[in-house]
Amino acid sequence: MTVLNSSVADAASFLRNDELVAIPTETVYGLAGNALNAAVVLKIFEAKERPSFDPLIVHIPSKEAAFLYAEDVPPVALKLMEAFWPGPLTLVLKKKSIIPDVVTSGLDTVGLRMPNHAMTLELLNHLDFPLAAPSANPFGYISPTTAQHVMDQLDSKIAMVLDGGACKVGVESTIVGFEEGETVIYRLGGLTPEDIRKVAGEVEIRINSSSDPKAPGMLKSHYAPSKPLYISNDLDQLIELNNGSRLAVICFGDVMIDEKHAIYNLSATGDFTEAASNLFAYLRAIDKRDDIDAIVAAYLPESSLGFAINDRLSRAAVK
Ligand code: TXA
Ligand code: MG
Numbered sequence: 001m002t003v004l005n006s007s008v009a010d011a012a013s014f015l016r017n018d019e020l021v022a023i024p025t026e027t028v029y030g031l032a033g034n035a036l037n038a039a040v041v042l043k044i045f046e047a048k049e050r051p052s053f054d055p056l057i058v059h060i061p062s063k064e065a066a067f068l069y070a071e072d073v074p075p076v077a078l079k080l081m082e083a084f085w086p087g088p089l090t091l092v093l094k095k096k097s098i099i100p101d102v103v104t105s106g107l108d109t110v111g112l113r114m115p116n117h118a119m120t121l122e123l124l125n126h127l128d129f130p131l132a133a134p135s136a137n138p139f140g141y142i143s144p145t146t147a148q149h150v151m152d153q154l155d156s157k158i159a160m161v162l163d164g165g166a167c168k169v170g171v172e173s174t175i176v177g178f179e180e181g182e183t184v185i186y187r188l189g190g191l192t193p194e195d196i197r198k199v200a201g202e203v204e205i206r207i208n209s210s211s212d213p214k215a216p217g218m219l220k221s222h223y224a225p226s227k228p229l230y231i232s233n234d235l236d237q238l239i240e241l242n243n244g245s246r247l248a249v250i251c252f253g254d255v256m257i258d259e260k261h262a263i264y265n266l267s268a269t270g271d272f273t274e275a276a277s278n279l280f281a282y283l284r285a286i287d288k289r290d291d292i293d294a295i296v297a298a299y300l301p302e303s304s305l306g307f308a309i310n311d312r313l314s315r316a317a318v319k
Contacts, residue, residue: 066112
C-alpha cells in the first residue's frame with residue numbers, strides 16, 4: 001500500500017531508506033529517489049517502465065547546491081539561476097562524477113533544477129542527498145498534476161505520495177543547455193522562450209522529436225491519453241470530420257462549440273497560465289470517461305505558454 005499524506009518527515013524517512021516517494025512541484029509531480037544511489041535510481045526507471053536512455057532531472061534545494069553536482073557552469077547559467085530558481089527551469093550542465101551514470105543515461109551532463117514548492121524545498125533541505133525525479137507517470141502517459149493522479153497509476157508501486165495540492169504551473173520545466181557558447185532550449189515548458197531570452201540574450205530553440213537520447217525527453221509520442229486525440233488549427237472542420245464519434249473538445253478562449261459535445265475549455269478568458277494548469281488534468285478526466293470515444297483539440301496561439309501547450313498536445317496526438 002502506498003502512503004498518501006502531507007508529512008515531509010514521513011517522506012524524508014522513506015527516502016533515507018532508499019524508497020521512492022512522489023513529490024509535488026510547481027510543474028508536475030515527480031517520482032523521487034536518492035540521486036546519488038544508482039540502485040535507487042534504477043528502481044525509478046522500473047516503476048515508470050522508462051527506457052534507460054532517457055536521463056532524469058536532479059532536484060536540489062538551492063543555487064549553491066548546483067556546484068556540488070556540476071562543474072564549468074557558464075556565466076549565463078548563473079544568470080538564469082538567479083532569475084528563475086526556484087522555478088520551472090532545468091539547466092543542463094557538465095556533471096561531476098558524484099552523479100551516477102544511470103541518472104544521466106551515460107551523458108556527461110546532468111539536468112539540475114530547484115523546484116518552487118515549499119514542501120519539496122523543505123524536504124530537500126532535510127536530506128543530505130539530491131532527488132532524481134522524472135514526472136510521476138507511467139512512461140508515455142499524461143503527467144500528473146495532483147497527488148490523486150499519481151495514486152491512480154502508481155498505488156502500491158511506490159512507498160509514498162507527498163500530497164502538496166494541485167501543481168500551479170501544470171506543464172514541465174523548460175530545459176536549457178549550453179553548447180559552444182550558445183544557449184539552447186531543449187524542451188519548452190513553464191518558462192516561455194521570451195522569459196529565457198530576456199536573461200540569456202540570443203537563444204536557439206532545438207526541440208527534437210526523434211528518439212535521439214541526447215534530445216531531452218523529446219520522444220515523438222508522449223503525454224498520450226489512451227483515447228485517440230486529433231489536433232488541428234481548424235477545430236470546426238475537425239469536429240465535422242469526427243461527427244460519428246462521441247467527442248470531447250479541448251478548446252481555448254471565447255469559442256462557440258455545439259453543446260452536444262463534452263467541452264473542455266482550457267481558459268475561457270484566453271489566459272495561457274490557466275490553460276497550462278488545466279491541460280493534463282483535463283486529458284486525464286476525459287480519458288476516464290466511458291461516454292467519450294475520441295478527443296479533438298485546437299492548437300493555441302503561438303505565444304507565451306502556447307508553445308509549450310501545443311508541444312504537449314501534438315505529442316499526445318495520434319500520428
Ligand atoms: O518539471 C519537470 O521538469 C518535472 C518535475 C518533476 O521536475 N520533471 C520532468 O522529468 O519532466 P521527465 O523525466 O519527465 O523529463 C525530463 C527530461 C527528460 O526527458 C530528459 O530527456 C531530459 O529531461 N534530461 C534530463 N537530463 C538531461 C541531460 N543531461 N541532457 C539532456 N536532457 C536531459
Ligand atoms: Mg515526463
